[in-house]
Amino acid sequence: MALLAVDRLAVHMPTSRGAVPLVREVSFAVERGETLGIVGESGCGKTMTALALMGLLPDGALPSGEVRFEGENLLALPEEKLCKLRGNRLAMIFQEPMSALNPVHPIGKQIAESLILHRGLYPTDAEAEAVRLLDLVRMPEPKARLAQYPHQLSGGQRQRVMIAIALACQPDILIADEPTTALDVTVQAQILDLIHDLVDEFGMALVLISHDLGIVGDVTDRVLVMYAGRVVESGPTVDLFRRRAHPYTRGLFGALPNPLRARGSRLFTIPGTVPDAWAVATGCAFADRCQLAEPECRVALPPDVEVGPDHRALCRRTEVAT
Ligand SMILES: Nc1ncnc2c1ncn2[C@@H]1O[C@H](COP(=O)(O)OP(=O)(O)OP(=O)(O)O)[C@@H](O)[C@H]1O
Numbered sequence: 001m002a003l004l005a006v007d008r009l010a011v012h013m014p015t016s017r018g019a020v021p022l023v024r025e026v027s028f029a030v031e032r033g034e035t036l037g038i039v040g041e042s043g044c045g046k047t048m049t050a051l052a053l054m055g056l057l058p059d060g061a062l063p064s065g066e067v068r069f070e071g072e073n074l075l076a077l078p079e080e081k082l083c084k085l086r087g088n089r090l091a092m093i094f095q096e097p098m099s100a101l102n103p104v105h106p107i108g109k110q111i112a113e114s115l116i117l118h119r120g121l122y123p124t125d126a127e128a129e130a131v132r133l134l135d136l137v138r139m140p141e142p143k144a145r146l147a148q149y150p151h152q153l154s155g156g157q158r159q160r161v162m163i164a165i166a167l168a169c170q171p172d173i174l175i176a177d178e179p180t181t182a183l184d185v186t187v188q189a190q191i192l193d194l195i196h197d198l199v200d201e202f203g204m205a206l207v208l209i210s211h212d213l214g215i216v217g218d219v220t221d222r223v224l225v226m227y228a229g230r231v232v233e234s235g236p237t238v239d240l241f242r243r244r245a246h247p248y249t250r251g252l253f254g255a256l257p258n259p260l261r262a263r264g265s266r267l268f269t270i271p272g273t274v275p276d277a278w279a280v281a282t283g284c285a286f287a288d289r290c291q292l293a294e295p296e297c298r299v300a301l302p303p304d305v306e307v308g309p310d311h312r313a314l315c316r317r318t319e320v321a322t
């Protein structure tokens with residue numbers, strides 16, 4: 001049984017125009033020790049997918065399908081049980097640590113709170129453990145940091161604190177949503193290396209959302225490429241990066257000379273923009289931007305084609321695209 005198995009996950013947001021699908025039919029599995037990357041342009045539904053896994057969707061958003069964690073469907077759990085699981089087994093690191101940290105409490109207190117709440121430590125033990133965690137995330141002078149406030153730290157240091165808080169509950173699954181976007185390139189690499197090492201050391205599963213194909217190529221085992229709320233291509237990272245079976249994936253790689261070493265490269269290379277969620281009618285959502293589009297592409301949803309071992313693409317013309 002997979003540690004995390006997501007089956008036909010959808011998220012709808014009720015609006016005056018009816019329920020708008022933000023995530024559609026997303027399925028994947030992640031094993032312990034495995035790293036899954038999720039890529040796609042802004043607005044494709046990466047964050048909504050992550051929030052649905054965590055049970056942290058915005059008010060009103062309705063998830064459906066299944067999110068099975070060790071076989072138990074998280075979408076069917078009462079909030080109280082989910083909350084406990086979220087604290088102990090699943091953790092998420094967000095893009096902007098400043099908004100996730102509390103500005104009025106010293107960081108030692110914030111890490112300790114998590115340890116007391118989720119691991120039942122006594123306050124005195126929690127302080128020592130907070131120092132150990134800060135050391136683990138390679139924070140310089142960890143003990144002296146406990147009394148500092150978030151605004152006294154650099155962006156990279158704040159992200160290290162967020163990672164320490166995420167690790168405080170010894171999660172089985174770590175979801176990192178653009179964890180390095182707000183940081184400069186050198187610090188990005190350090191934080192990514194740190195996350196990667198910790199995932200290895202603790203045998204966690206990592207779901208890494210990133211705009212950076214170089215990072216995804218470097219650290220993930222499998223990749224999901226999302227477009228307009230759907231997974232349009234999925235497969236082992238090496239195969240998917242080589243083959244790029246979906247025209248959208250090809251577009252993402254666009255002008256990159258060497259995709260496997262494209263650290264720092266951004267995705268915005270395809271003419272046009274992702275359609276609004278409610279504007280996606282029948283047919284392939286990518287049709288308006290696809291050079292291979294034919295009339296049938298606009299009529300029915302493209303087939304989910306197996307293009308290689310464990311490698312799939314949602315396109316009726318994969319044989320032409322590859
Ligand atoms: N709070 C919200 N209420 C309603 N719709 C939202 C909300 N947040 C995001 N959306 C919509 O949900 C869709 C998916 O957004 P999401 O934030 O998941 O994209 P993303 O792939 O994470 O993009 P980015 O790369 O910019 O972070 C978009 O159409 C977006 O406009």
Ligand code: SF4
Nearest residue numbers: 284287290297315316
């Ligand atoms: S189904 Fe058609 S429009 Fe969609 S990506 Fe494939 S070729 Fe392009």
Ligand SMILES: [Mg+2]
Nearest residue numbers: 046047048177
């Ligand atoms: Mg996002």
